[in-house]
Amino acid sequence: MKNKRLEADELEVQRQEVLKQWSTGAGVNLEEAVTYHKAMPAEKVFAAKLAKAKAEGATLAQPRGGTTLLQEQIDLLQYLQDEGGADFLPTTIDSLNRQNRYQEAEKVIEDSKKAGHSLRNGFPAVNYGVVACRRIIESVNLPCQVRHGTPDARLLAEITLAGGFTDFEGGGISNNIPYAKNVSLEETISNWQYVDRLVGLYEEQGVRINREPFGPLTGTLVPPCISHSVGVIEALLAAEQGVKNISLGYGQCGNLIQDIAAVRSLTELGEEYLAKFKYKGMMLTSVFHQWMGGFPQDESQAFGVISWGAVAAALAKATKVIVKTPHEALGIPSKEGIAAGIKATKQIINMVRNQALLNSEELEREKEGIKVETRAIVDKILELGDGDIAVGTVRGFQAGILDIPFAPSRYNAGKILPVRDAQGAVRFLDHGNLPFDKEVIEFHQERIAERGRIEGRDPSFQMVIDDIYSIGKGRLVAIGS
Numbered sequence: 001m002k003n004k005r006l007e008a009d010e011l012e013v014q015r016q017e018v019l020k021q022w023s024t025g026a027g028v029n030l031e032e033a034v035t036y037h038k039a040m041p042a043e044k045v046f047a048a049k050l051a052k053a054k055a056e057g058a059t060l061a062q063p064r065g066g067t068t069l070l071q072e073q074i075d076l077l078q079y080l081q082d083e084g085g086a087d088f089l090p091t092t093i094d095s096l097n098r099q100n101r102y103q104e105a106e107k108v109i110e111d112s113k114k115a116g117h118s119l120r121n122g123f124p125a126v127n128y129g130v131v132a133c134r135r136i137i138e139s140v141n142l143p144c145q146v147r148h149g150t151p152d153a154r155l156l157a158e159i160t161l162a163g164g165f166t167d168f169e170g171g172g173i174s175n176n177i178p179y180a181k182n183v184s185l186e187e188t189i190s191n192w193q194y195v196d197r198l199v200g201l202y203e204e205q206g207v208r209i210n211r212e213p214f215g216p217l218t219g220t221l222v223p224p225c226i227s228h229s230v231g232v233i234e235a236l237l238a239a240e241q242g243v244k245n246i247s248l249g250y251g252q253c254g255n256l257i258q259d260i261a262a263v264r265s266l267t268e269l270g271e272e273y274l275a276k277f278k279y280k281g282m283m284l285t286s287v288f289h290q291w292m293g294g295f296p297q298d299e300s301q302a303f304g305v306i307s308w309g310a311v312a313a314a315l316a317k318a319t320k321v322i323v324k325t326p327h328e329a330l331g332i333p334s335k336e337g338i339a340a341g342i343k344a345t346k347q348i349i350n351m352v353r354n355q356a357l358l359n360s361e362e363l364e365r366e367k368e369g370i371k372v373e374t375r376a377i378v379d380k381i382l383e384l385g386d387g388d389i390a391v392g393t394v395r396g397f398q399a400g401i402l403d404i405p406f407a408p409s410r411y412n413a414g415k416i417l418p419v420r421d422a423q424g425a426v427r428f429l430d431h432g433n434l435p436f437d438k439e440v441i442e443f444h445q446e447r448i449a450e451r452g453r454i455e456g457r458d459p460s461f462q463m464v465i466d467d468i469y470s471i472g473k474g475r476l477v478a479i480g481s
């Protein structure tokens with residue numbers, strides 16, 4: 001495995017094997033799919049709408065959403081378009097397709113048809129195939145994105161891209177370490193080189209497909225430099241395979257200055273590293289995910305969390321915000337709940353849109369700090385890989401140079417420990433083996449010590465536990481409980 005564009009014959013050999021993994025693979029014909037995409041109206045091309053929003057400095061809203069039955073998925077997306085006012089539409093993929101367990105997914109579809117309603121969360125796109133995906137695309141007037149967490153997404157990409165989706169989420173790190181326990185990075189990085197090469201083939205035929213590395217990762221107190229390092233690495237891996245349109249993502253932490261600094265530094269770092277490796281013609285945008293951790297049960301409080309995420313996304317001028325729902329703490333949201341989250345978010349965006357946040361020097365310092373930390377990690381990874389970002393990533397995770405908090409994967413060191421400071425910004429209580437110099441480490445320790453003094457307790461793992469539950473309990477920083 002190395003960070004090198006897949007040769008055509010190499011890809012073709014893999015494609016023949018991948019398209020046989022399920023019967024619906026036979027429905028994929030790349031040339032025919034390119035023709036289908038070229039007939040797509042511009043307002044349904046994800047990258048085109050993102051580029052327009054970026055040029056206008058607008059923040060567009062997208063929900064998540066997936067159901068077992070095709071007609072229910074169509075009804076859901078039409079509702080989110082017409083009632084919810086969504087700017088982009090999702091199709092969240094089911095857990096069985098994410099694990100390539102298509103036989104079991106087939107059974108869930110049959111059982112759901114017998115029951116007359118969807119029995120599982122998420123749409124089993126591989127089982128339905130290309131024609132069914134096109135029915136979804138043709139039933140709405142908005143760009144649609146595939147959202148999931150799939151270590152081996154090769155067949156899912158083949159089918160959904162041929163099916164008319166114009167944006168595909170995920171990556172070799174972001175759909176492995178936070179989602180799987182026993183899948184090696186070598187395997188998932190090469191799986192996702194295939195996905196990115198497939199997107200590159202569409203791009204070379206003039207079909208724009210946007211790629212969105214999954215920014216939030218484990219969604220629990222993930223420090224900005226960690227998600228930024230993964231985003232930059234996945235952008236470089238994608239660019240090498242011919243991807244041109246990339247949305248870099250970040251999961252809200254909750255402190256406004258830190259979140260705005262995170263969004264602004266993210267695309268700046270992406271541009272910086274893509275330029276360093278001389279990738280041309282790239283179109284980078286940013287995606288802000290509203291709080292991905294535990295939510296309050298109470299729907300009014302949940303709207304408070306959603307609205308706070310909308311404020312941060314709008315003030316940061318993120319190109320897209322991924323919206324939560326007031327049912328987050330309860331279970332699978334209803335279409336009304338999803339629509340409510342979108343409407344609350346767009347109300348805030350419309351009210352905040354023209355208010356420029358005063359560029360405080362605290363914001364500049366936070367932004368610079370995130371850049372210094374991210375560069376330290378990414379440059380160390382490049383060094384470990386002798387310049388090859390793929391090789392360096394595998395070695396970097398082995399050495400704990402890159403480490404994702406609370407991740408299930410046994411390939412993750414799991415040594416770092418994040419905790420909030422007195423203002424709720426996420427800092428490192430333990431930086432593990434991250435390659436930071438003394439000033440960086442001392443900055444984090446000092447900010448955490450300040451909280452300890454205010455709360456009258458020593459910084460400890462208990463603070464981390466408190467912070468994991470705090471938003472669900474109605475606070476950002478759990479003052480010594």
Ligand SMILES: CC[C@H]1O[C@@H](n2cnc3c(N)ncnc32)[C@H](O)[C@@H]1O
Nearest residue numbers: 064065066092121122328332333338
């Ligand atoms: C990445 C995980 C997140 O995706 C969201 N999610 C999962 N399934 C659905 C769903 N069916 N509809 C809307 N949102 C959903 C939910 O916010 C969850 O925390």
